[in-house]
Amino acid sequence: MAVRTPGDYYVSDVYSEPVKLANAKLQLVNSSPDPPAIADESSIDGVPIVSTNPPNIAIKTSNCVCDKSESQQPLERQRTIDTLQSTFVPNKPLFNDDVIIFLITPTYTRPTQMPDMTRLGQTLRLVPNVFWIVVEDAHNQSKAVENLLRRTMIPYVHLLGPRPPTHMDQRSGRGVSNRLKAFEWLRANYGGTNQKGVIYFADDDNAYDVRLFDEMRDTQIVSMFPVGLISTLGLSTPIVNHKTGKIIGFHDPFIGRRKFAVDMAGFAVNLQFFLQSKKATMPYKVGYEEDYFLKSLDVKIWQLEPKAKNCTEVLVWHTKTKPGDKPNHNMMIKVTNYNETNLPSLYQNVMET
Amino acid sequence: MAVRTPGDYYVSDVYSEPVKLANAKLQLVNSSPDPPAIADESSIDGVPIVSTNPPNIAIKTSNCVCDKSESQQPLERQRTIDTLQSTFVPNKPLFNDDVIIFLITPTYTRPTQMPDMTRLGQTLRLVPNVFWIVVEDAHNQSKAVENLLRRTMIPYVHLLGPRPPTHMDQRSGRGVSNRLKAFEWLRANYGGTNQKGVIYFADDDNAYDVRLFDEMRDTQIVSMFPVGLISTLGLSTPIVNHKTGKIIGFHDPFIGRRKFAVDMAGFAVNLQFFLQSKKATMPYKVGYEEDYFLKSLDVKIWQLEPKAKNCTEVLVWHTKTKPGDKPNHNMMIKVTNYNETNLPSLYQNVMET
Known part of the structure; x- marks a missing residue:
């Protein structure tokens, strides 16, 4: 390492x-x-x-x-x-004296990828001192993603974390291989350093109020906050006792056998705490990724830090963009004098991956 | 006036x-x-x-x-x-020597409104010299929208344009009453002035690449550009003859009886051209709002200005956010010692309208 x-x-x-x-x-x-x-x-x-x-x-x-x-x-x-x-130097780690927020964003090629990543990248331009770890579920880097990262002009690393053939089933879920790759990169580049930082899982289709990043920046161990638009309850939140200011449980549509019933967007982890937790990992187990990861960090419930005004404000939403169709080339080439128009170049640009 | x-x-x-x-x-x-x-x-x-x-x-x-x-x-x-x-002074018009982009955004209260408006507002913070005309389909101003506008810190006016009882049917569609209200406000506040500007219809759930606003800023009459994620064709675009650089037609999933087969997000109009077109209006007719509006401006096809590198790039997408559920209060109050927790305040904040 x-x-x-x-x-x-x-x-x-x-x-x-x-x-x-x-x-x-x-x-x-x-x-x-x-x-x-x-x-x-x-x-x-x-x-x-x-x-x-x-x-x-x-x-x-x-x-x-x-x-x-x-x-x-x-x-x-x-x-x-x-x-x-x-x-910054693309694909190289960033070091400075302040707290860097490391955003881990798993992504994959689909018709809604560019609009989702564009919105997220533009949001991050408003946040000081962030480092964007973008990990594709792919074996080759997407040129469209690389171009977007260069345009967005925030420090980034562009990695590949393809889902292994052993975990292509529905129970394994998306995004785990990407996040594990990000863990590997963080340990390889920040292990043994004293860089101050916070790790946050920022999926590419969620909606983030920029105030969220102010909230998480002083995370000492693990901070938590409410997430909007979670399934039938409409949200997921830690339950905070307002006398003690401590997290005492979770209000979430899916409790199951989870100790930490939170959404992936509902918590942030101190970088040095993560690096010191040598066993920290995430399982290929739909619905239990957050819980097992937090358990692997060996964090105690009393150590959790409630943010967003003691978990009374929603500053991140689990939005889902409706899937869309790819441009239909068969229909496009029916246009009269197709080759004398903008359509071939437009199709090529939109289909660039 | x-x-x-x-x-x-x-x-x-x-x-x-x-x-x-x-x-x-x-x-x-x-x-x-x-x-x-x-x-x-x-x-x-x-x-x-x-x-x-x-x-x-x-x-x-x-x-x-x-x-x-x-x-x-x-x-x-x-x-x-x-x-x-x-x-800027909230709810007052803005005047300066440069081209102001006037974004007309119809909106209405729903669980995904805050994340959608938050993403759009944050995008606009990256755009110089914009004025945001936000029109609610409601009889009373939403406090949540007003707070968001104040936080976003870009010049704005917050208006009400409720759908009239005569146009509540499916064929009338959403957003027309809002846009008509915005027209009225623009005429009342900029009619008789020589303010340079461009009008653009920015629905709250689309995704905008900030480069789009650079493209439309020098619109002389009406500019047009491709829109991604439109129905089965995956896009809607003007067809440009690449020898003449002129728009000669439209590639869109729905042509119907439309002269201008474009999406609401696919064009921008010069402010003074709009103000001089005294008859400019928009009909309550689903699928024909754009076409009738452009016809009412009396713009000719040869006058249309192709943007986004002669309509070969997609810089705006017709994304749709999947509907979400409201927080479920009946489930929330089942939490042990509900009143001693963050949940009552969180519920109140999330339900604020």
């Missing part, structure tokens, strides 16, 4: 040009006739570095916001943003 | 403290132990002004990004953003 210390190569590279970074000035120009700024993709040892500029921002070099040339511009024409650019 | 000229009260108020605005400095502190900055809600004639600070940003006053005290902070601890704050 590779062991890295924080900043062993990442931070030092960023610091190699501190003056350039400190002086970078971004000027946001609405409806500019110029094309949008293209990400500066230089490289370290052949690995591209992507600068995370806010959208629609053209770069202009200047040191001071109080330059007269700018303050004379009318308010409606521009908002001026000075910022230190944050940089 | 009230006629306003640009800036008749809005811009002048903003300019009343230009120095304060120009010098406002925002410092983004990740994982700060301090509580997040609260929106500055002062008021003009009793109407609150909301400052649109980026999320998790604490305000610090300083004039220059090159202050030594800041450049000595480590990179991981802070990103420094200097910006002119943009301000």
Whole structure:
């Protein structure tokens, strides 16, 4: 297992040009006739570095916001943003002094994948200091997913975690192989480091209020919060005694033999607590993934940290996007003069995987 | 009909403290132990002004990004953003010199409303210079929607456009009364002005790639683009002759008697063109809303402007969120010591409408 210390190569590279970074000035120009700024993709040892500029921002070099040339511009024409650019290396771990939220998102190719991943990626652009671990249930990386990750401009790793042939049955369920792959990557890249972090399972079709990420950021061991739209009860939530502020049980449509009757989106785990729990794993067992994972962490009910105002607010929903149809090529080619139109290119772009 | 000229009260108020605005400095502190900055809600004639600070940003006053005290902070601890704050008055029109995108969103109370509106609102936070016209199919404003609009921090008006009793049948469809109300508001507030703008129908459950809004921003008359996940064809798109770059027809699962066989999410209209088309309206006729509206604008096919790389890219999807159940209070109150737990408050918060 590779062991890295924080900043062993990442931070030092960023610091190699501190003056350039400190002086970078971004000027946001609405409806500019110029094309949008293209990400500066230089490289370290052949690995591209992507600068995370806010959208629609053209770069202009200047040191001071109080330059007269700018303050004379009318308010409606521009908002001026000075910022230190944050940089990341795609598919490499991120190290810094703050708490990083590691979002583990299992995904697979289907007609609703791009809209679901687009919504999630855009949501994450509003969250500071996140790292997106996207794991496909596939043997080859999807080009569409890779392009989306590059566009979204948040630090990420794009992994493959195909479901093994031994677990293709209905009782095994989706997403476990993906999450196990993410565990492996986290242990390989953060084991032996003291990076502060929180792990959260962010399925690609749920809906997240960005305030959720503020809530989970100070998770010490395992934090929990309500999830909306869970089956017949309409939600799943820890039960909190409002005198003690402690979690005492669970209100969930499916209790079964579960000690922790929670949804996958209903809890977050401290990174170092996870890394120290060497036996932490997730079983291929539909309905029991969360419970067995939490049991494998050896967390006690009294240690659970209720969030979202003592579990009185819903900030995440277990939404499901209705399945949709793929573009129908047989119908498309019936269009008169098909080859002289946009349709061949459109079909090719939409079917890109 | 009230006629306003640009800036008749809005811009002048903003300019009343230009120095304060120009010098406002925002410092983004990740994982700060301090509580997040609260929106500055002062008021003009009793109407609150909301400052649109980026999320998790604490305000610090300083004039220059090159202050030594800041450049000595480590990179991981802070990103420094200097910006002119943009301000808006809730429920009042916005005027400025740039193109404003007016998004018309019909909505109604249902268990999936908050997750859908949350995703859309968060997407719009990434788009510069938008104005969100949210119209409820209801006789009373939903408190949950109002709170969401205030949180989202983008300029908005919150209107009511209930479906009239004469159009409650299945052939009338949802959303028309809402959009007609939005037309009325636009004419009342922008008629007689020369505000530059684009009108777009953004239903609350679709998925939008933020690049779509860049595409539509320079709409001169009516622009069009493909929409994904439309029924059995998997998409709806204008057909573009790639030699002339002109729209020559439509590829859509439902052609019927439609001249413009497009989805509601597949086109945008120039604000001034709409305002000058005095007869522009939308019929209560399921399947024909888009077609009749475009016909009422008296736009010609040769005038249509193809966007999204000549209609070869899908940047918006007609996603549908599966309906969900409301929280089940009868089951909740069976929990032992119900009144001593978080459940009563959680139920009250989730059921807030």
